[in-house]
Amino acid sequence: MSILLMSEYILLAALAIFAVACMRIATRKTIGMGLVGTSALSIAVAVILIIVQNIYQIGFCKDIATALVILGPVGTIAFASVLRGWK
Amino acid sequence: MDDIFTIIKSILLLLSAVLVLLAAFGILRYKDDLERVLYARIHILGVADMACILALLTLGEPLLAALYFILSPFAAHAMANGFYYGEDKQ
Numbered sequence: 154m155s156i157l158l159m160s161e162y163i164l165l166a167a168l169a170i171f172a173v174a175c176m177r178i179a180t181r182k183t184i185g186m187g188l189v190g191t192s193a194l195s196i197a198v199a200v201i202l203i204i205v206q207n208i209y210q211i212g213f214c215k216d217i218a219t220a221l222v223i224l225g226p227v228g229t230i231a232f233a234s235v236l237r238g239w240k
Numbered sequence: 241m242d243d244i245f246t247i248i249k250s251i252l253l254l255l256s257a258v259l260v261l262l263a264a265f266g267i268l269r270y271k272d273d274l275e276r277v278l279y280a281r282i283h284i285l286g287v288a289d290m291a292c293i294l295a296l297l298t299l300g301e302p303l304l305a306a307l308y309f310i311l312s313p314f315a316a317h318a319m320a321n322g323f324y325y326g327e328d329k330q
Contacts, residue, residue, distance in 0.1 A: 155246070170264050174268050177268065178267055185322065192319065196289060197288075222308050226312060229319060235322075236322035
């Protein structure tokens with residue numbers, strides 16, 4: 154096993170732990186915490202998908218990761234503007 | 241024997257993993273009854289954002305990294321702004 158593959162697996166494990174932490178933050182009672190958690194979860198899942206594509210050569214993972222990277226922050230901004238109110 | 245670029249890529253990926261783990265520990269560290277803890281959590285998630293950008297750059301996705309580098313400060317500002325004028329004022 155090469156050192157690069159080992160590093161990718163270590164990063165995969167770290168991102169899995171981070172995703173669990175994000176899910177725990179996203180299930181707090183306030184809307185702001187939900188926004189923070191889902192925003193962090195979207196980028197974590199995107200990087201996990203890119204690593205899976207690098208390791209197993211699954212092509213569509215990159216498409217899903219691209220959609221997550223674009224739509225994650227855009228959705229966060231849209232929901233935050235609703236939370237702010239149109240005043 | 242691995243070449244020098246593979247070793248540098250491995251070191252950068254391991255650095256990203258350490259930063260992501262630190263951010264995961266950081267967002268769970270504070271209790272919810274702390275006043276305005278959301279700003280602290282947004283601040284900590286900046287570390288995780290930059291670690292993910294570093295990982296994307298190392299994994300050979302510079303366009304995705306640049307896109308997220310541009311979008312993530314706007315998202316963080318929108319969250320803080322929405323919390324300040326929305327929930328915090330109530």
